[in-house]
Amino acid sequence: MQSLKEQLQAYEQDINAFSPADAAELENYRIKYLGTKGLVKQVFGEMKNVPADQKKEAGQLLNTFKQLAEAKYEAFKHLQEQSGKKSNDIDITLPGTALPSGTRHPLRVVENEIVSIFEKIGFSVATGPEIEDDWHNFTSLNMPEHHPARDMQDTFYVSQNPDWVLRTHTSSVQARIMEQGNLPVRVICPGRVYRNETISARAHCFFHQCEGLYIDKNVSFADLKQTLYYFVTEMFGADTKLRFRPSYFPFTEPSAEMDISCTVCGGSGCSLCKHTGWVEILGCGMVHPNMLRNFDIDPEVYTGFAFGMGVERITQIKYQVNDLRLYSQNDIRFLKQFQSA
Numbered sequence: 001m002q003s004l005k006e007q008l009q010a011y012e013q014d015i016n017a018f019s020p021a022d023a024a025e026l027e028n029y030r031i032k033y034l035g036t037k038g039l040v041k042q043v044f045g046e047m048k049n050v051p052a053d054q055k056k057e058a059g060q061l062l063n064t065f066k067q068l069a070e071a072k073y074e075a076f077k078h079l080q081e082q083s084g085k086k087s088n089d090i091d092i093t094l095p096g097t098a099l100p101s102g103t104r105h106p107l108r109v110v111e112n113e114i115v116s117i118f119e120k121i122g123f124s125v126a127t128g129p130e131i132e133d134d135w136h137n138f139t140s141l142n143m144p145e146h147h148p149a150r151d152m153q154d155t156f157y158v159s160q161n162p163d164w165v166l167r168t169h170t171s172s173v174q175a176r177i178m179e180q181g182n183l184p185v186r187v188i189c190p191g192r193v194y195r196n197e198t199i200s201a202r203a204h205c206f207f208h209q210c211e212g213l214y215i216d217k218n219v220s221f222a223d224l225k226q227t228l229y230y231f232v233t234e235m236f237g238a239d240t241k242l243r244f245r246p247s248y249f250p251f252t253e254p255s256a257e258m259d260i261s262c263t264v265c266g267g268s269g270c271s272l273c274k275h276t277g278w279v280e281i282l283g284c285g286m287v288h289p290n291m292l293r294n295f296d297i298d299p300e301v302y303t304g305f306a307f308g309m310g311v312e313r314i315t316q317i318k319y320q321v322n323d324l325r326l327y328s329q330n331d332i333r334f335l336k337q338f339q340s341a
């Protein structure tokens with residue numbers, strides 16, 4: 001028993017001093033102590049020679065020894081696994097791991113494209129606040145209080161002040177531009193708008209629009225048509241056809257809605273165009289004389305056209321996205337499919 005104790009002490013000293021320089025040394029240690037013919041097995045084999053009354057003490061000593069031998073091995077193995085990744089077999093001349101870079105949001109890609117198409121023909125960008133007052137969002141746009149056209153848009157009101165709304169359309173920016181009184185005007189106004197809609201594949205409580213406004217002497221409906229024709233062919237390709245349908249907006253007279261030939265089926269009929277061959281993309285018209293008067297612009301001298309389109313709608317047609325909710329769910333698998341032009 002005495003000699004077993006001494007032997008274990010010697011091994012324990014050896015183990016405590018052990019510090020492997022590399023994986024091979026650690027493996028030698030493992031074989032020496034923990035292998036099938038290792039020292040731990042050997043000393044346990046000597047239990048049979050220990051007198052019965054000392055077996056208990058010997059058993060404890062052996063277990064402590066075994067635990068020490070194992071713990072030492074596990075500790076160094078763990079250390080080597082950790083440092084293995086940055087050990088000297090790394091080639092520091094190799095390129096590093098690139099951080100994944102984000103992409104522009106599809107709506108921003110399309111908005112940028114719309115803006116740059118209009119910039120090429122002399123439009124500049126104008127913006128306005130998302131929290132608007134009644135005058136700029138409704139009244140000045142020829143929609144006085146109780147005007148039925150207000151019901152066309154379900155409005156979010158700001159509870160602290162019933163005169164404030166979350167703008168329901170970017171036409172409010174038209175009002176702000178006219179208010180500045182710098183004529184002629186040629187602006188494109190992209191931005192976010194809000195409506196109290198239940199969220200579904202086809203409706204959302206916020207979305208994006210791009211407004212256009214052109215006011216000068218002698219601006220005619222022909223100018224509106226030609227401008228939009230230019231836009232459509234730039235955006236959707238030279239073969240795209242367009243048609244205007246008479247419509248109603250309080251701030252334009254005459255008013256129209258504009259359709260383009262379906263870019264998916266080319267006009268033969270599909271689910272995007274609901275088998276009509278046409279898809280509606282915007283509302284437009286000649287600025288209503290009342291609206292000009294609201295901003296002290298003389299309708300006998302100046303005329304203008306305006307149009308407003310939904311950015312989600314244009315994106316849906318261009319990329320065949322059929323669920324509006326995808327734009328705000330932040331699913332990276334969706335978002336990374338759009339590269340900026």
Ligand code: DAH
Pocket residue numbers: 168169170171211212249251252282283284285306307308309
């Ligand atoms: N503001 C309209 C809407 O949100 C869109 C619109 C229609 C804008 C005709 C215009 C326009 O400037 O002339 O539905």
